[in-house]
Amino acid sequence: MPSSSQAMESEQPPRWLEEVLQVHFQHLQLLQQQNQRIADLVSMLVEREKASTSAADVTLPAPRVDPYGDLVRDLPTFNYEGDEDETFNAWYTRYGPVIDDRGKALSDDRKRNLIVEKLDKATYKTYSEHVLPLKPQEIDLATTIDNLRKLFGPKRTLIRRRYEFLQSKCPPLNGAYVPYREYGNMIKRKFEDASMKDVDSDSLKCLVFLSGLTDPSHSETRLRLLNQLNRLKESDPAPLLDDFINECETFVTLRTDNRAIESKEVNAAYQRKTAKQDKKHPYSPNKGFRYRRQPRDHSLHSPSRNARSASPAKKHYRGQRDQELLRASSFFALCYRAYHRATSV
CATH class of the missing domain: 1.10.4020 (DNA breaking-rejoining enzymes fold)
Known part of the structure; x- marks a missing residue:
């Protein structure tokens, strides 16, 4: 039978197993230390976060906003076509509230520059020449809007x-x-x-x-x-x-009087012409009590006969004569109208 010392030696674990267990135990200790460090770091971060929130509020810089550039990019350009839907009043009625809402931070001068910048090339040229000797940048916002409404309004009265x-x-x-x-x-x-x-x-x-x-x-x-x-x-x-x-x-009375005066003036001019022709061709007693044959006055005939018998030179003369008679009658009518007004007053 084996002795008691040999039985105890057989019950003890082998050497290599002890080494493995020892290494495993060391690893567990390292893990515990790492977990403890992580817990300490987390608690430290939590305490710092609480301290930052309990301290005075720190205002972060807000993102930069440029309403002028946004409006220049988003608003459509104004093109004047003269139609009812293409007038400046229609354009400003639609986009004026947008400028006032999104451009609250803009001054009136920048709003004026924004509106002028949204004019197309031809419209800006017309407006800049209209306000000379001033420049568009020298006119205030209200006057600019009023000028654009009048200048680029409907073409119909x-x-x-x-x-x-x-x-x-x-x-x-x-x-x-x-x-x-x-x-x-x-x-x-x-x-x-x-x-x-x-x-x-x-x-x-x-x-x-x-x-x-x-x-x-x-x-x-x-x-x-x-x-x-x-x-x-x-x-x-x-x-x-x-x-x-x-x-x-x-107006109807004056027009009737004017026509009556023109008719009298034409008759008087015709009578003066007839008298001049009689003086040019007087009565001649040396030819057996016969009258010298007078030239026929073609103006008494029908227009078609005058047109056939008159030469181009005579037609030109008659046209000038008629124009002179018309001018004389118009001048007489104006004089009569002025005299009538003076006497009525």
């Missing part, structure tokens, strides 16, 4: 736009097209373009009176009334319907 508003008609209705919404939108647009909200009762009566003068016999009278309305300024009082009526009647 305000009277014409109001007249077209009163003459608005609805397109015909068919099975596939219902025009009422489009017609209503057109009425709204024309109402704003014609500034109908500023029309009082007297001006509306005058517009209706003017729109009714459609017959060709009223063309001259209509032109005078349109010219009178177009010359009115915003500060002038509104025209009255009675003023229109008096203007039309006075």
